[in-house]
Amino acid sequence: MATAHDDMSWVRRNRMTLTPLLFLAPGVLFFLAYVIIPILQSFNISLYDWDGLGQATYVGLDNYRELATDRAFEISLWNNVKWLVLYLLAIPAGLLIALFLNQTIVGIRLYKSLFFFPFVISQVVVGLVFSWFYLPREGLLNAVLGVVGMDPINVLGDPTLATYGIIAAGLWPQTAYCMILYLTGLNAVDPEQIEAGRLDGAKGWRMLWHVILPQLKPATFIAFVVTIIGALRSFDLISIMTNGGPFGSTRVLSFYMFEKALSEYGFRMGYGSAIAVVLFLIMLVFIGYFLWSMYQDEKAARH
Incomplete structure (x- = not known):
């Protein structure tokens, strides 16, 4: 029969394993409660026709079939592609600014x-x-x-320009965020490797490409993940600047999800959840790819 003394002995023997698990437990519980469970609930709700209040009706994959023929969903998805491609400009821009700010100048x-x-x-x-x-x-x-002799343009009122105008607005703070990540990474660059590169004749772009950038891989990984997540959940700027207009031309998936599920135009929780599931799967593909790439790099470095 086990005694309290035996239990205490087992705890002492396994304290190196138990201690980190106990520290991780609150964070894991919060992650399960506020991230994993809501994701699973979204998958479940997407299979129903539900207004958020009344009785939910099971419709299977009907919401996803409707998405396939929904023109507004197609526009939102295409706008998200534009955000993804153009938002990535924040990463090289942030790197260039960080390299400039890392200098000792007046x-x-x-x-x-x-x-x-x-x-x-x-x-x-x-x-x-x-x-x-x-x-x-x-x-x-x-x-x-007007000063340079060009005609005025209505950026946010033109369906062909509005999305690009909002992306430009989003690039401003996102570039600053990437800059901070790279400044932090540059502080951790090994000066001995830089000196060795100089002795081998590396300078300018060769120094940057072969010596500095390999040491900035962790910062680049975080910059990619944060930038992609920011591009896919670009809701607030659209809501403030155009509210999805003109004529719905600036909608993205997150905004269209809100319109369908929670705004006065929709209250279709099941359809909104289906949009959320598509958005989550797109995000999962990108983040999974970067995590796999980082794992492969670390595995190659160990061997």
């Missing part, structure tokens, strides 16, 4: 403050600032175009 603290500023303001403020910037008559953009 006024570098002022430059760092200016480039860091977009990161600390909210997306709502960014949306309002760029909405004023794009105003057809009073906006700074058209004032500059």
Whole structure:
């Protein structure tokens, strides 16, 4: 029969295993409660026709079949592709700015403050600032175009330009975030490797490509993941700047999900959940690919 003394002895013998598990337990429980379970619930709700209040009716895959013929969903998906491709410009832009700010030049603290500023303001403020910037008559953009002799343009009122105008607004703080990641990574670059590269004749782009960038892989991985997640959940800027217009041309999947599930136009929780599932699967493919790539790199480095 086990005694309290035996239990205490077992705890002492396994304390190196138990200690990290106990520290991880609260975080794992919160992750299960607020991430994993809601994801599973979204999958389940997507199989029903439900307004969020009344009786839910099981419809199987009907919501997904409707998505296949939904023109608004197609536009939203295509806009998400635009966001994904163009939002990735924040990564090289952030790297270039970080390389500049990593120099010891006069006024570098002022430059760092200016480039860091977009990161600390909210997306709502960014949306309002760029909405004023794009105003057809009073906006700074058209004032500059007038100075150089060009006709004014209504960026947010043109269905072909509005999405690109919002992406440009989103790139401003996202570039600042990538810059911070790379500045942190540059502080951890091994100076001995840089010196060895100089002795081998590496400089300029060769130094950057062969010596510095390989040491920035962790920062690049985080920058890719955060940028892709930011591109796929681009809701707040669209809501502030165009509310999905003009004529629904700036919708993305997250905004269309909100419209269908929670706005006055929809209250179709099952259909909105189906959109959310598609968005989650797209995000999962990208993040899974990057995690696999990092795992393969670490495996190759160990061997």
